[in-house]
Amino acid sequence: MAVWVWLAALLCGTQAAVLPPPWADVRKNPCASHPRGWLMLFWPNDGKCYTIYKKGHPCPETQELSPARWGGRTVAECKCPPGTAQLPHSTTCHKLFERGPCRLGEYFAPVEESFNKRGERQGMCVRPQQCADETLLYWPADGRCYYRLSQGPCYTGSILDLGDDGLANCTCASDGPHYWAGDGGCYAHYSRGPCEKGQLFLPGAKCGCESHLPHYHNDTGACYELDTIGPCPKGHVFSISQVSPYGSKAECKCKSFHARAVDGACYRLYTRGPCAHDEMIARGGRCIKLPCARGRLYVPERRRCYRPGAAEPCPVGEVVAFDFEARPALDGLSHNGVCACGSGVCTRREVEACSSRRGSASYGGACHTLHTQGPCPEYSWLVKDSYGSTKCQCRPGRLPPDCREDTRLNSKS
Numbered sequence: 001m002a003v004w005v006w007l008a009a010l011l012c013g014t015q016a017a018v019l020p021p022p023w024a025d026v027r028k029n030p031c032a033s034h035p036r037g038w039l040m041l042f043w044p045n046d047g048k049c050y051t052i053y054k055k056g057h058p059c060p061e062t063q064e065l066s067p068a069r070w071g072g073r074t075v076a077e078c079k080c081p082p083g084t085a086q087l088p089h090s091t092t093c094h095k096l097f098e099r100g101p102c103r104l105g106e107y108f109a110p111v112e113e114s115f116n117k118r119g120e121r122q123g124m125c126v127r128p129q130q131c132a133d134e135t136l137l138y139w140p141a142d143g144r145c146y147y148r149l150s151q152g153p154c155y156t157g158s159i160l161d162l163g164d165d166g167l168a169n170c171t172c173a174s175d176g177p178h179y180w181a182g183d184g185g186c187y188a189h190y191s192r193g194p195c196e197k198g199q200l201f202l203p204g205a206k207c208g209c210e211s212h213l214p215h216y217h218n219d220t221g222a223c224y225e226l227d228t229i230g231p232c233p234k235g236h237v238f239s240i241s242q243v244s245p246y247g248s249k250a251e252c253k254c255k256s257f258h259a260r261a262v263d264g265a266c267y268r269l270y271t272r273g274p275c276a277h278d279e280m281i282a283r284g285g286r287c288i289k290l291p292c293a294r295g296r297l298y299v300p301e302r303r304r305c306y307r308p309g310a311a312e313p314c315p316v317g318e319v320v321a322f323d324f325e326a327r328p329a330l331d332g333l334s335h336n337g338v339c340a341c342g343s344g345v346c347t348r349r350e351v352e353a354c355s356s357r358r359g360s361a362s363y364g365g366a367c368h369t370l371h372t373q374g375p376c377p378e379y380s381w382l383v384k385d386s387y388g389s390t391k392c393q394c395r396p397g398r399l400p401p402d403c404r405e406d407t408r409l410n411s412k413s
């Protein structure tokens, strides 16, 4: 870490303010006396100096020369570069999250423990996780499921499809139905893609807007991508709320855990929004006096205030915490208190990592992707309700008893 901080500072021309790295010291690195020797490491086997972080000789072809600490000295070591790893008893580095040396249908995953220790970056072959159904593909690099033929985690101009190796691949075929000759990219159908605002990229590889589409917005006479802000005011999302047999229509709704205030915009609940300085937005979009003393958090399910860290209103192992889904720069300060793992079954860090990843939520102590079956019964999927709680709900187009709803109040961890 310190190495990178120092190199980065050097590139920015601020080296005067930082200490040189340990290997720049002649007593610790015999190469430090060479011109540009601070970029070199001593290789005892041939007594020569080699440039740091260079791939190949004296290292095996795919490894790079890295500094390592050895009894207070800096020594050179051959390691797989970041983003790659090696199988045990091998020195060949393979890219992570791709097939690499694995069997068809498997990918090369990092062995986490080995990354924490000094030395090797190790990998192993694993099978991708199962997504809720075949419309979804698993993307190993972030452990999430994305819709097939959507942009998903891919760069603009490419879409996610199943590769020849049975793994999700960001691709663009110039003879495919998603290809736009205008810029040589591929786009998901019904996304804006390369089209002007108000138009969508439609099957047939054309830009357009048709009034029968669920994406059609009557007031502006234009089409917008679903689940984006579309033509809506602040704090809204343009999405389908009711699936009807006569054709669904998207509309402007408040984002989840938001309420519409008198000014027509939606604000995150229990933030100030457009209210006076000693008020906050409550359900229904009303401004109410702050219910809590300074430093306390409001727990809506209990309609009471608690100090952060209090165990009382939460399930065993969890404590009251700041709402880490609220983004202060955008939403303002949140007075909302949530239950999050204390020192109990799950660690706070895991919960934060899970809920700060867009589209995932923790449920039953594990991190899952929203809108996939995950831990839910068949024909149900994992959603967040308007309280911000995670629960299983029937998928669109499915009704009980075909699927099972789970309405029990869940901690928001």
Ligand SMILES: *[C@@H]1O[C@H](CO)[C@@H](O)[C@H](O)[C@H]1NC(C)=O
Residues within 6 Å of the ligand: 162, 163, 164, 165, 169, 170, 171, 172, 173
């Ligand atoms: C992934 O997509 C790229 C770009 O279209 C293509 O060249 C490559 O062959 C694909 N890989 C697999 C394994 O299908």
Ligand SMILES: *[C@@H]1O[C@H](CO)[C@@H](O)[C@H](O)[C@H]1NC(C)=O
Residues within 6 Å of the ligand: 218, 219
């Ligand atoms: C759609 O807009 C037109 C004119 O802009 C209006 O006359 C019509 O009532 C609207 N339809 C609906 C369903 O809102």
